[in-house]
Amino acid sequence: MIGYAAIFMALVTTGIATFCYLNAHMASSTRRSAPRLSGSRDKGLFYYRLSALFIVITALYLFYIIVNDQFQFAYVFGYSSRDLSLIYKLSAFWAGQEGSFLLWALFHVGFGLVLARKKQPCAMAVYAGIQIMLLSILLVKSPFMMLAEPRADGFGLNPLLQDPWMVVHPPVLFLGYAGLAVPFACAIDGIMTGRHKNWVSQALPWALFAWAALGAGIFLGGFWAYKVLGWGGYWGWDPVENSSLVPWLATGAMVHLLLLARVRLAAVKPAGFAALFTFVLVMYGTFLTRSGMLSDFSVHSYSDEGVGGILASFVLLTAVSALSILIIRWPSLPEGELYPAVKSREFFLAATAIIFTALGIIVLVGMSTPLVGMLLGNPQNVSTAFYNTTTLPLTAALVLLLAVGSLVGWGEDSSRLFARYRWIAGIAVIAVGLAAAGGIRQLIALVTVGLAAAIVVVSIVAVRNKKMSHGAGLTHIGLAITLIGILFSSLASQSVYVSFQQGESQEVFGTNFTYTGTRLDPEGQGFYQSFSLAGEANTVLEPYTKLNKEGRPAAREPGIYRMAAADIYLAPAMQQEEISSKEMTLHKEEQKQEAGLTVKFIRYGMSGNGTGGDVRVYALLAVTKDGNTEEARPELLSRNGQMIPAPFKVFGQYELRLTAVSMKDGTATVGIKDLTAPPEQPRIDVEISRKPLINLVWLGTVFITVGTIWAGVNHIEKRGKFT
Template sequence: MIQDIQYIGEHLWPGRIGHFCIILCFVSSLLAVFSYFKASQTELDQKGNWTKLGRMGFLLHTLSLFSLIAVLFYIMVNHLYEYSYAQAHVSDDLSMKYILSAFWEGQEGSFILWMFWHCILGWYLIKKAGSWEAPVIMIIALAEAVLSSMLLGLHVHIGDFVYKIGSNPTTLLRDVFEAPIFEKADYVNVISGTGLNPLLQNYWMTIHPPTLFLGFASTIVPFAYAAGGLFTGRHREWLKPALKWALFSAGILGVGILMGSAWAYEALTFGGYWAWDPVENMSFVPWLILVAGVHTNLIANVTGRAVRSTYIYYALTFVLILYSTYLTRSGILGDTSAHSFTEMGLEPQLIFMVMFFAVLAMTIYIAKSNLIPVFDKEESIYSREFWMFVGALVLLFSGGIIAASTSLPVLNALATLYDPEFVGTVIKDPIPHFNKFQLWTSILVMVLAAKTIFLRYKAGEWSTGQKITFAKGQLFHAALAGGMTLLLSLWIDFFHWKYALLAFCAFYTILSNAAFLLRKSMKNAKMASAVFSHIGFGVMIIGILTSGLNESVVTTNPFVMKGLIKDKDLASSVKLIKQEPFFVNDYWITYESDTIVDQIRTFKIKFEKEDKERGNIDPFYVYPNVLFSNDFSKVAATNPDAKHFIDKDIFTSIASLPNEQMDIKLAKEAEDSLKYVKYELSVGDTLFTKEHYAIVEGYTFDPQHPDYLKHTNDIGLGVKIKFHDLEDDYSEVIEPAIGVRENLLYQYPSQINELELKVRLNEASFDNFFSTEDQLEYQSFSITQDESFTYQSEEYVLTGFEKDATSVNYIREENDISIQALLLRLSDKALLKPIYVIRDTKPFNIKDHEINSGVHARMTHINPVDEKFSFMMAIDDRSNDDLVIEVAEKSRTDVIILEAKMFPGINLFWVGASMMMLGFFLGLYNRRSKRSRSN
């Protein structure tokens, strides 16, 4: 039935172009694979024709991919919601600066990003790789073929079962969903976009995915060189170019992972930079294996050993990248990860992708590895290569443990295949689980990095003298490291000897490598970069000990002594009342104010240290915020804020707000549910509510309510009331007010948060003090200058006139003839200044109203003959001076729930980790000159 509808307003051509591009993308990558396969068997490619064809195929592939990107952007930028990808990732109110983020928010977009990087890397390699072009691009094109198949969007019917191959991002929404809305021919006009998840609307989402995916994409290059080496039997020649690419990849992937942890720390409320979340783990494991590969690659370059391991590590890295893609995108991680995933129904295809490359790598290796040269004699234990090899094994081990634990859901799924009754297991407390193993692998890595750097490649048996020199040096470093560990213990707690050992090893590796840098490798730039990375690792471990092990909750329950109860029972957040300082763990915290700009409500929170002698000192401010959803109906995300000090961070986030502030519906309900009770009172009266009593102290026509900014022609009324709770523990004077400005009445209620009260002045009070013009009864008087008259037992003298008549109610025009009388009330010297105006030969009078006494005065006539001036006087009816006050109890809104944590020495973590990554790029830079020799 739906198929028969002629839809109106759809743009169908982008989808057709997009679909064509995807098919071309897939087919052309296969062409490139086939041609380069032929080209890599050099005897078949004497004239280079196969290479040319391969390049053609890769060019076609690149162009069609870029066209697909252009089409997808066109669809998203123009909000063509008839396409599911646009509908799912953009919305009318999404700022264009987030268009990139929206592009790769979806799985299809991130696959495209990955392929994009493969193309860029591919063209660089076509230009630079020389004789390695054919095998290397063949592998890249093969990966591109597998990745493009993820976009095909084919539905294959096998019997009743519909098997899905790929998900096409340029599919129409109505082909994805069946919904009654598609019975409307003009449904395009009705639908709107979902938009980008508010949590992802920040610059991290713009920079993190491209970096991480460049890291993912670049791991294929060492793998491709490895495959090429095996394929062509050139088992030594591939090592040098592969090393450079492995260094690049390790650096970029590392930076990508670090960006992710910086994002988690800075913008998300995970409250830390690493949580051993499966998604984090599975980008970290390939990195570890890649780093192991870098080490064996170095060995292989110098000694010719460890070639097999290098092959295996690089292949494993790439396969693990694919495996991590499967884990994070198939939904199999289920409830073990805080990241949420959408399933695309491509699980079998993802498994195929992993298995395809795993089997391919193994097949090539088994078929060709018997030709790899082997050594009869084992490395000496005095050689650098032996211990580097062991180090690489430790890294493999470390990655293996993490991967195995993270794969528990996969093991569960496999077990269920064999035994449907099988009940899956989970890790009860993941963070301690991962930490307890990685502590030891870190210790091993650091000890190895400390001592191995002083060994020489290809060293044989040592003389006793050499042994003694070496031992002396190492003992000296160890002694220094011991001293530094003691110093560190003055700053932080180790809690357990194993953490002290970890700190000791970190210092040992830092000192050893620094000593090596100073003594030996100043002239050897390649070694210097390795040393730099090792020092960075040590510094990072110290940073983890200070910031992770010694992380503490600032906003903990101040009345509970730590140690008396279990740590997890300690409250993690505190309630802060606006303007009320609250004391927790060394700090006075005050929630000072908050502001709303666009959709973000930012809280200004002051921290001060308590000092007995000087009062509170060292104030600083943090500004955590909450982000409301696009329609302001509820809080969509909270963004923490950290104050960075050189030695620590104070990390704060809004853990919660009162319910009515989290959600606009609840806010309205809250206001509606406030039950105001009316009281009519005079000055001096006492009112009793359920839980409070109050005395009316007086009223004023000059209210001092903070929200009330008096304009000259406003009429205001404020009432001073002193509220007490029934126990008389607390009292506070408030002054709710109302004001009239340009005939509109404004309410200025007052709130006493301590008593959970909201008080407002009913407008009836206003009517009791001010009469409207038609209720006034005027009385006339005629006098000359300096004469007086008596009205309501007050004597008024006409003391003179003002030539330039001024009044808030009068704006002078040209040709006006105006005169302003000065009527002085003798009793209190109040001056009334009515105005008489002749404009265009017509007379007007503008009254003056003296608010305190309620007297209205008008000058109605001037008699030029006897110089008499006529006045009309009236007075507000204040016979009933009752104040009508409304009181609502149980109301409080100025509260936030704040969570604050302290991360001591967190900068060490960032500095160390950055140094480590920088080391890879330094290594790459130092090897740059040899690029031309790589073939």
């Protein structure tokens, strides 16, 4: 009852705080007495802090019951077990729907305590209202539901999730989701009160922080997929992956519009729209991934667990409320021109925001296709080719804007920039040539690589000339490096399938690979398959196969040999190990020798009529070994439309299996297996890939994250504090 009571009390106190903040906002907007305004605001803060205490108690209690193996709770039984290490019991906290919503609420209330210091009752009323939604979901779908009967042990965490990145990836994503609620609340406060410069300045650091967190979460997920899943990629345009990418793209548009709104109040309208609907997109993505709508289209999606309806209502409530406020207050919002001239920093900021928006709309349409199709009675998903074809031209346009716009100043820039920096175009041309030599053949991709190389140089020049902050410059450089890595590692990648026998060596991509065998995990949770690479300082790659509790393969981690220019990526398939079987086809009265046996085909026959039992086709054989003869009668059973062999054993060590009978030709095909013979050496099928410049993807994403945080810190310092 402790968990339920804590959630309920958090919901009640959040509701009271919301009412108090609304009352304070009404007092402020109607210019009523200062004591009433101050009193309502102080009460709101008190109850909001009290709600924070109850949410912390809820989170601590969930962690307590997980660590102490309280398997009478359905959530603990479903995601934890006694043999799970402490670090993965921590991961079990957010492995399921209920725990992840609690983690979101925990981050949300933490940011709310920071936001409350600003003493803006309207913003806090909105922010607390969002918290009511999260707590309502937790009350409906609680992590403290009890099982009908206590269990001695839990089902455990999915072996695929038993990875150190599971400790980091989800929390970082939810930091981004929670952070995007702050610009949403600030925008409504500014739109309602008319304090436009204030809300823009206040929302910008939060937007940058949320952008960095959400981006870092996406990047970590991509690295996790590349390192663990063994399919060779890091992004598959999965609908659930896209549900995080769309808010990230929308936040990119919002950040650039907020930067523009600092100098052009006319940008407040699009900036407000972006701030409001970026968070609406977060709610919409949550609905898609947790309502079961994508369960047939994504390996990441949750099944329908009874929260789809309430999530859909919250999405509609948030979207309709935000749109209504915009429509009502639209005439009172600042008007004017967004930019004074095409050759101005303002124009390039606006154009960049438009490209981010267009990219977001394309991905939004693609990820929503299953939902739309379901409503029309024909659920389906779009292919990855749709995303690749539509986003690449827009990405080229984006890098063009960044390459040119970073050097342009505010206002109408009359300087001869292009004449002064035309040497940068030469660098772009050289990069295009290198990309073509490296295996990229698509024209748009080549142009994108050239422009991305130009961005690196342009950003350094812009920072040195103080036309761009260090954080923004690092972010732009990171984006350029990431794009170069993505294009090379996807378009210039090479893959071959090779079959290995233990001890066998084969040369692939100029490297000699030798399969040295299999060894068990010392903890008994899986096995390694070892490959040595000749000429690479005796490097050994050991792809790892995790086993579930039944001893079956549950997840496969590839072997990766990292080099500066490329990764060698080795992903084995299932090991094949069978005792060999020799086959012979015989006519009636014909005899043949195989595996030390002489087999003579006497006749075939049939039993059963198919109405009350199985139809059986048999072959009568005379089998001779060392002068001794035994009669054998292997059969084929017709069951449910399938022919199933029923083997027959002779001389205590040979198994004869009838595999085919041709009544037209009068032949029988028989397989012979010596059960005492050692099995053939196991063979495994391996996909070996060479992924050029893939490490630029990881390096670039680090630069993006660090640069965005750096830019956010700079804006915090300009305001004096993070509020």
